[in-house]
Amino acid sequence: MRPNLRKTIVAGFAGTVVMTAMMYRVAPMMLGRPMDVAASLGGMFGGSWAMGMLMHLINGSIIFPLVFAYVLYRALPGEPWLKGMLWGLVLWFVSQAVVTPMMGGGIFSARSGGVMAVIASLMAHAVYGVLLGAVAGAPDGAARQVHAAR
Numbered sequence: 001m002r003p004n005l006r007k008t009i010v011a012g013f014a015g016t017v018v019m020t021a022m023m024y025r026v027a028p029m030m031l032g033r034p035m036d037v038a039a040s041l042g043g044m045f046g047g048s049w050a051m052g053m054l055m056h057l058i059n060g061s062i063i064f065p066l067v068f069a070y071v072l073y074r075a076l077p078g079e080p081w082l083k084g085m086l087w088g089l090v091l092w093f094v095s096q097a098v099v100t101p102m103m104g105g106g107i108f109s110a111r112s113g114g115v116m117a118v119i120a121s122l123m124a125h126a127v128y129g130v131l132l133g134a135v136a137g138a139p140d141g142a143a144r145q146v147h148a149a150r
Contacts, residue, residue: 003017003136007059008069011084011135014077016060022127027120031113035120044117055064065132084133085126087131092125 002010023035066106068087076083095119096108105112109121 002073003069004140005069005140007140008065008132008136011132012065012068013057013061014135015088015131016057018131019060019124019128020056023120024125027117028121030116033113035113035117035124040105044103044106044139060128065136069136078132080137081130083137084129084131085130087132088125088127088129090121091129092122095125096121109130 003123006140014078020037023037027035028035036049037056037105038049040052040055041055042049045055050059072087073083080085085107100109100121101107101110106125109115109117113120
């Protein structure tokens with residue numbers, strides 16, 4: 001089984017909204033300032049905050065969910081929420097090992113909040129993945145009835 005396209009996009013968007021809210025609302029409690037991913041992404045490509053937010057939304061709502069659904073879903077172990085969380089953890093690792101250094105934050109946020117930033121990012125990516133997997137991998141109406149009858 002593979003998640004359907006509509007649910008996958010909706011799940012990616014929902015996960016991105018929650019993750020973004022965590023970065024702007026929860027991270028300040030941990031770091032004393034928000035994790036402004038939109039400003040960082042926008043600055044990395046010479047664009048504006050709005051361009052960075054658009055890139056963040058496209059990645060989280062379309063690109064990463066489609067990779068999850070069409071490339072990784074069958075290969076990852078466990079229930080849908082666990083598959084999603086594992087994908088979220090892969091995305092976290094790539095963000096901390098590759099993307100954050102490219103944005104000037106250093107490897108594993110060494111120059112942008114250190115351990116607390118790494119933990120905040122880990123939590124946000126895990127929540128994103130769980131939401132993505134749980135919503136995208138939930139059985140459709142007819143499939144849910146067949147699954148419940150078993």
